[in-house]
Amino acid sequence: MRKLKNSELVRLTPSSYKAAEKTPITLVLDNIRSLNNIGSVFRTADAFLVEEIILCGITAQPPHKDITKTALGATDSVNWRYFEETISALEYLKQHRKIAIEQTENATMLNKFQPKIDEPVALIFGNEVKGVKQKVINACDDVIEIPQFGTKHSLNISVSVGVCLWDIFQKLKLRS
Numbered sequence: 001m002r003k004l005k006n007s008e009l010v011r012l013t014p015s016s017y018k019a020a021e022k023t024p025i026t027l028v029l030d031n032i033r034s035l036n037n038i039g040s041v042f043r044t045a046d047a048f049l050v051e052e053i054i055l056c057g058i059t060a061q062p063p064h065k066d067i068t069k070t071a072l073g074a075t076d077s078v079n080w081r082y083f084e085e086t087i088s089a090l091e092y093l094k095q096h097r098k099i100a101i102e103q104t105e106n107a108t109m110l111n112k113f114q115p116k117i118d119e120p121v122a123l124i125f126g127n128e129v130k131g132v133k134q135k136v137i138n139a140c141d142d143v144i145e146i147p148q149f150g151t152k153h154s155l156n157i158s159v160s161v162g163v164c165l166w167d168i169f170q171k172l173k174l175r176s
Contacts, residue, residue, distance in 0.1 A: 012077075014073070014076050014077045017046070017049075017077040018077065018079075020049060021049070022049050022050065022051040023048055023049045023050055023051065023169055023172065024051060024119075024120035024121060024172070025048070025050050025051060025120070025121050025122075025123060025165065025168060025169070026050065026051050026052045026053070026054060026093060026096060026120065026121070026122045026123070027041060027045055027050055027052075027053045027054070027122075027123055027125065027161065027165075028053075028054045028056060028086065028089055028090070028093070028122055028123065028124040028125065029041060029053065029054070029055050029056060029059045029125055029157075030056050030057065030059075030086045030124055030125065030126045030127060030132050030133060030136055031056060031057035031058045031059060031086070031126065031127040031130075031133070032055075032058075032059045032060075032125070032126075032127060032128065032157060033058065033127065033128055033129075034128060034157075035060050035064055035066035035067050035070075036066060036067075036069075036070045036158075037128065037156065037157050037158045038055070038059060038060055038067050038070075038071075039066065039067040039068065039069060039070025039071040039072075039074075039075075040070050040071075040158035040161075041053065041125075041157070041158055041161050042062075042067070042070075042071040042074040042075050042078050042080075043070065043071050043072055043074045044158065044161050044162050044165060045074065045078045045161075045165070046071075046074035046077050046078050047165075048165045048166070048169045050078060050165070051079065051120070052078070052079040052080060052081065053078055053079070053080040054080070054081055054082070054083060054089045054092075054093075054122075055080060055081070055082045055083075056082070056083050056084070056085065056086040056089050057084065057085070057086060059082075061080075061082050062075035062080070063075065086124070086133065086136045087135065087136065087139055090122070090124075090136070090139050090140070093122045095120060096119075096120045096121060096122040097115075097116070097119050097120070097121050097122070097141050097142065098122045098124065098139065098140040098141050098142075099113075099121060099122065099123055099124065099140060099141065099142045099143065099144050100124045100126070100132045100136060100137045100140045100142075100143045100144070101123055101124065101125050101126075101132070101143075101144050101145075101146070101160055101164055102126060102131050102132045102137060102143050102144075102145065103131075103145050103153070103154075104137060104143045104145070106143075107143040107144060107145035108142060108143065108144050108145070109144075109145055109146075109147050110144050110145065110146050110147065110163070110164060110167055111147060111167070113142075113144050113167075113168070113171075114171060115168055115171055115172055117172065121168065123144075123161075123164055123165075123168075124136060124140060125157050125160060125161060126157075128156075128157055131154075144164070146160060146163055146164065
């Protein structure tokens with residue numbers, strides 16, 4: 001096997017990305033501290049043609065050199081907006097099924113979650129230390145937990161975004 005050169009990869013240009021049909025998923029970042037995590041989320045969102053990223057609270061906004069460094073240009077392709085309060089973002093997303101990614105009582109395990117083809121989804125990811133705020137969880141329709149089997153109780157937020165996007169993207173694409 002030979003590693004492909006970047007010039008051999010068939011990739012969208014930023015303008016063709018903007019015009020492309022998007023996956024009906026919006027990401028909501030609830031008070032994310034790490035600029036590198038934010039940049040990584042942009043890059044992953046670009047890979048799965050996410051509709052939009054909503055940045056809330058203390059979550060930094062582009063342009064910022066540390067976000068840009070990790071995003072590798074995805075801040076130019078992925079649509080984003082900012083809300084001071086995460087609850088206001090959820091109100092804006094009234095047509096979406098709002099799902100917190102968190103560990104709660106009666107959470108649905110990610111592998112058991114089945115998205116509806118005709119229903120856009122908003123996935124809410126929380127702060128690196130405190131997770132998704134309880135009042136935000138209370139405003140959600142569902143909670144999804146990523147099954148974990150080791151000694152740690154959580155994944156890095158950018159890893160959680162990647163795991164959830166891959167899983168839900170596959171479920172939507174296989175059923176469409």
